[in-house]
Amino acid sequence: VSRNPEEPEFHQALSEVLESIEPVIAQHPEYVEAGILERLVEPERQVLFRVPWVDDSGAIRVNRGFRVQFNSALGPYKGGLRFHPTVNLSIMKFLGFEQTFKNALTGQGIGGAKGGSDFDPHRRSDAEIMRFCQSFMTELARHIGADTDVPAGDIGVGGREIGYLFGQYRRITNRHESGVLTGKGIGWGGAQVRTEATGYGAVFFLEEMLSVRRDSVEGKTAIVSGSGNVAIYAIEKLQQLGAKPITASDSSGFIVDEAGIDLELLKDLKEAGRERISAYAARRPSARFVGSGRVWEVPGQLAIPAATQNELGSDDAAALVRGGVLAVAEGANMPSTPDAVEVFQQAGVLFAPGKAANAGGVATSALEMAQNAARERWSFEDSERRLQAIMCDIHAASFAAAERYGHPGDYVVGANAAGFVRVADAMLAQGLV
Numbered sequence: 001v002s003r004n005p006e007e008p009e010f011h012q013a014l015s016e017v018l019e020s021i022e023p024v025i026a027q028h029p030e031y032v033e034a035g036i037l038e039r040l041v042e043p044e045r046q047v048l049f050r051v052p053w054v055d056d057s058g059a060i061r062v063n064r065g066f067r068v069q070f071n072s073a074l075g076p077y078k079g080g081l082r083f084h085p086t087v088n089l090s091i092m093k094f095l096g097f098e099q100t101f102k103n104a105l106t107g108q109g110i111g112g113a114k115g116g117s118d119f120d121p122h123r124r125s126d127a128e129i130m131r132f133c134q135s136f137m138t139e140l141a142r143h144i145g146a147d148t149d150v151p152a153g154d155i156g157v158g159g160r161e162i163g164y165l166f167g168q169y170r171r172i173t174n175r176h177e178s179g180v181l182t183g184k185g186i187g188w189g190g191a192q193v194r195t196e197a198t199g200y201g202a203v204f205f206l207e208e209m210l211s212v213r214r215d216s217v218e219g220k221t222a223i224v225s226g227s228g229n230v231a232i233y234a235i236e237k238l239q240q241l242g243a244k245p246i247t248a249s250d251s252s253g254f255i256v257d258e259a260g261i262d263l264e265l266l267k268d269l270k271e272a273g274r275e276r277i278s279a280y281a282a283r284r285p286s287a288r289f290v291g292s293g294r295v296w297e298v299p300g301q302l303a304i305p306a307a308t309q310n311e312l313g314s315d316d317a318a319a320l321v322r323g324g325v326l327a328v329a330e331g332a333n334m335p336s337t338p339d340a341v342e343v344f345q346q347a348g349v350l351f352a353p354g355k356a357a358n359a360g361g362v363a364t365s366a367l368e369m370a371q372n373a374a375r376e377r378w379s380f381e382d383s384e385r386r387l388q389a390i391m392c393d394i395h396a397a398s399f400a401a402a403e404r405y406g407h408p409g410d411y412v413v414g415a416n417a418a419g420f421v422r423v424a425d426a427m428l429a430q431g432l433v
């Protein structure tokens, strides 16, 4: 804490992981002797840079750019870029740290990183977004590469932004290096199912957890937060598997649609129109918009928080428990506070932490890298099958590690332990670096 003052999100992520791997450390003194923990909590490299750009009125704007290359013991750095006004070094470090274990869990040979900017894309014109992305990439380009560091999207960075970033990378380097970014368009090196992967993956994970109790998502009501990439495709997969998602949200409030979310309308408003969530209720008679209040007070058996970190506190968890929740899968990164996780676990609710439940996105990014390297294109069906198999493997690895380290059914311990052991073993084998 004294070494990294004022980094609360990073401390939160560290204490969650370090506490839950105590039983692993107790069985493996060699990790302590090799200084694995001290090395793991220190990013290998942190790049902070200036991003100057010109807005539509001709005024000069300056934002701050970040890339935290956390750990490359298992493969090239890999992790998304976030454009949001709240972005700071603490958030980048928490996300890069989490990403390291998540990527290890996928079993795909990718290291952990995160990056982004405090740039706010809301209400910016398309031309402003393009100029910002070009300026951001002008500096980032020297730090990334298909075998070095492969960024992708996150909050505020979707297909449009990846397109502008890739265009500028190609222009600066004079290389059509497909593997340098993932989340590309299908026509120019992108992979099938990457857009859907994080949301779909979270639902596959839910289904796996429920199957241990001989149950499934079918016929259950689901409470989903967010209305971005992860939320939309979680809703889509829930509907395909016979569940009924009834909520969505953004930073202005949430909607409840007792008839079940009209996915085409939601996509139209959010993906095509970039509108506020209240527009959904204005167009759908069965829905109501709630501007102040908590989406978690809406009763349902399944919950997928898919907006942002610390969006679900202990009161929210208690409300979900009162509302009959059986299983929670984190679509976002660290959306539940530590107190909320405790409420779920004490109530016997199945709880999947983000690093396991939302790993489908990065796993499919690794499939995109594999296709780029081999100059291949896999079909949607094939890619979705692979995604589902990866989520089943992550579930199995987390479940087995929880048992092995004395916390059966605790997916927080299981996911942290399974990811940690893979990274720690690679670091041990590679010596003091």
Ligand code: NDP
Pocket: 153, 154, 155, 156, 157, 158, 198, 226, 227, 228, 229, 230, 231, 249, 250, 251, 252, 306, 307, 308, 309, 331, 332, 333, 358, 359, 361, 362
């Ligand atoms: P998007 O930008 O597509 O959507 C984010 C959604 O969350 C929007 O509805 C946004 O509302 C809402 N949101 C963001 N910040 C806040 C906030 N401070 N308060 C309330 N609502 C907020 O992002 P993604 O769907 O890609 O990401 C969502 C989460 O999932 C993040 O935690 C991300 O790190 C995580 N994740 C994403 C992956 C991916 O593949 N995209 C992979 C793994 C994890 P508004 O528009 O009003 O800001």
